[in-house]
Amino acid sequence: MGKIKTHSATAKRFSVTKSGKVKLNSSFRRHKLGKKTAKRKRQLRRNEYLSESFAPTVKALIHK
Numbered sequence: 001m002g003k004i005k006t007h008s009a010t011a012k013r014f015s016v017t018k019s020g021k022v023k024l025n026s027s028f029r030r031h032k033l034g035k036k037t038a039k040r041k042r043q044l045r046r047n048e049y050l051s052e053s054f055a056p057t058v059k060a061l062i063h064k
Contacts, residue, residue: 007061014058022050022058
């Protein structure tokens with residue numbers, strides 16, 4: 001049986017922390033930033049964590 005390949009698109013977007021949580025960057029930070037308030041943009045700088053129900057799917061795709 002051959003090796004399982006990593007899903008490259010998923011690996012670029014998600015990472016797994018040591019505690020096993022799946023980390024991702026916040027959305028809504030790419031364009032149209034002039035109409036968003038400074039508070040909103042500042043809060044979007046923080047990383048987000050994927051919900052526990054979706055985490056096993058992503059971990060299976062990136063094999064962590």
